[in-house]
Amino acid sequence: MGQAANDVVIVDNDPAAESARPAPPQAEDHPELEALENRIELLTSQLQGMSQQNExxxxxxxxxxxxxxxxxxxxxxxxxxxxxxxxxxxxxxxxxxxxxxxxxxxxxxxxxxxxxxxxxxxxxxxxxxxxxxxxxxxxxxxxxxxDGQFGWDEKPFNDQLATTLSQLSQNLHSVGFVGEISIRSHLGRFCLVTASNGESALPDSDATLSSCEIIQFTPSLAESMGTDQSPGFERFLAAFQSEYGEDIELSLSTAGDRRPLARYPAEDPDTNAERWNKAAARNQRIEISINPY
Known part of the structure; x- marks a missing residue:
């Protein structure tokens, strides 16, 4: 057993034997493959670059x-x-x-x-x-x-009435009045006699109605006599219109004998004519009314 441990193994390296072993295969030259590999490497590099750019x-x-x-x-x-x-x-x-x-x-x-x-x-x-x-x-x-009566032989729209209306208009205009002044005439039925000269006149104070004639007004006669104007009143109307224009207007009319103010006595032949004519004188009048607008 101890001898075996000290035995030396001698290996014989024979050169002939070494030469007799087959040589390892050598790489063959293939230029097409190398070009393809280079191309693949280039494409791979480009793809990696594009991938990096995309990222x-x-x-x-x-x-x-x-x-x-x-x-x-x-x-x-x-x-x-x-x-x-x-x-x-x-x-x-x-x-x-x-x-x-x-x-x-x-x-x-x-x-x-x-x-x-x-x-x-x-x-x-x-x-x-x-x-x-x-x-x-x-x-x-x-x-x-x-005080609006006028005489039996006077025109209803006369000079005296013109003076009254002129003063009235001035007073009304001074206080700013704007409106209408209405003037209406009323006629009395006088009992008259005819004088020797052919003109009408009042009978004596002791006369009766049997000795005089009472005026009878037809509608046309009442209108004519009730609106009769004196020359002075006509001039007053023209001046009035020029002075006041439409601020103050005058309205003229007549009621004839239809609205007596005083009652007449009995129309009897023995009635005293003077008494009758006094009633007629009261009824012969001008009626004025003031109507503001």
Whole structure:
């Protein structure tokens, strides 16, 4: 056993044996394959470059998209905030508008109430003023009509009446009167006799109706005699129209003998003619009325 451990193994390296072993295969030259490999390597390199560029481009696009999204979110947020602010302002404006409308409505009601009260006061004052004016005009009319008789042989629209109307118009115009002065004549049915010269005259004071003739007015005669004018009155009318124009107008008319103021005595032959003619004289008159517009 101990001898075996100390044995030395001798390996014989025979050169002939080495040469007899087969040589490893050597690579053959294939230029087509080398060109193809180079081409593949070039394409691979280009694809890698394009891939890197796409990744860079995608990265940039993603950043732009994120940036755009962020801007959209910011814009939407700003719009929401602005809309909220506008909504609040609109609510305030609507509240102010309602308050203003209520104020205007209340003011309109107050104005209408004041207008109604003022109108009522004005109407009341106008009624009082009209009443005072009416009484004033009636007093003037009474004074004029109380002394409005004209003679049996006078024209109803004569010079004396022209003087009265001229003074009356001046006084009315001085206080701002605008309206119409109505003048109506009334005729008396006198009992007359025919004098020796052929003209009509009043009978003696002790005469009776049997000795005189009572005037009988036909409609045409009453109209003719009731509107008869003196030359002086005609001139007055022309001047009056020129002076007052449409501010004061005169209206002339006649009632004939249809509206006697005084009752006539009994139409009896024995009735005293003077008594009859006194009633006729009262009925022979001018009636003036003042009518403001």
């Amino acid at each position: 860079v481009s995608r990265g940039r696009t993603s950043r732009f998209q994120y940036l755009g999204l962020a801007l959209c979110v910011a814009l939407i947020g700003w719009l929401l905030l602005n809309n909220n602010r506008l909504t609040q302002e609109m609510a305030v404006l609507q509240a102010d508008k309602r308050q203003l409308e209520e104020t205007v409505s209340l003011q309109s009601q107050l104005n209408e109430t004041m207008r109604s009260e003022l109108s009522a006061q004005i109407d009341s004052q106008l009624e009082i003023s009209d009443s005072h004016n009416r009484r004033f005009f009636e007093s003037i009319e009474w004074a004029l009509n109380e």
